[in-house]
Amino acid sequence: MLLVRNSNQTPSLFNRFFDGEMFDWNNRNFSNTNTTLPSVNIKDNTDAFTVEVAAPGFEKGDFKIELNRNVLTVSTEKEVQSETREEEIFTKREFSYQSFSRSFTLPQIADGDKIGAAYDKGILTVVIPKREEAKPKPARMIEIN
Numbered sequence: 622m623l624l625v626r627n628s629n630q631t632p633s634l635f636n637r638f639f640d641g642e643m644f645d646w647n648n649r650n651f652s653n654t655n656t657t658l659p660s661v662n663i664k665d666n667t668d669a670f671t672v673e674v675a676a677p678g679f680e681k682g683d684f685k686i687e688l689n690r691n692v693l694t695v696s697t698e699k700e701v702q703s704e705t706r707e708e709e710i711f712t713k714r715e716f717s718y719q720s721f722s723r724s725f726t727l728p729q730i731a732d733g734d735k736i737g738a739a740y741d742k743g744i745l746t747v748v749i750p751k752r753e754e755a756k757p758k759p760a761r762m763i764e765i766n
Contacts, residue, residue, distance in 0.1 A: 658721055667757055670731060670749040674723065677743030684745060688733050695747065696722035730755035 662673040698720040
C-alpha cells in the first residue's frame with residue numbers, strides 16, 4: 622500500500638482547529654523560563670561562600686531552603702493558573718507548573734547555623750559563612766627570645 626499526501630487539498634476546518642494556538646503544546650506552555658533546573662553561580666571568598674540561583678518569575682515565598690546533615694537544598698514549587706473569560710464561558714485556560722530542587726554538600730569549614738538568603742530581581746542569593754577557625758589569619762610577628 623502506498624501512502625501519498627495530496628498537496629492540492631485545502632486544509633479542512635478540523636485540521637486548522639488543531640493547528641491553532643489552543644493546541645500548541647511546546648515547552649512554553651509548561652514553564653515561563655523553559656527550564657527545570659536553574660543556573661547557579663558559587664563564589665568563595667575569605668569570609669563566606671555565596672550561591673546565586675537564577676530563578677526569575679518567582680517570589681521569595683516560593684522558595685524552600687533546608688539544611689539537613691550538611692546538605693543544603695534549595696527548592697520551589699509554583700502552580701500558576703490564568704484564564705480568560707467571555708460571558709462566563711472559558712475561551713482559554715492555561716496551567717503552568719514549575720518546580721526545581723538543587724542540593725549542595727557543604728564543606729566542613731561552612732557555618733551552617735548562620736546561613737542567610739535574599740531574593741532580588743530574579744536571583745536567589747544564599748550566603749554561607751565560614752567558621753571563624755577556618756578563616757585565614759593575618760601574618761603576625763613572632764618575638765625571638
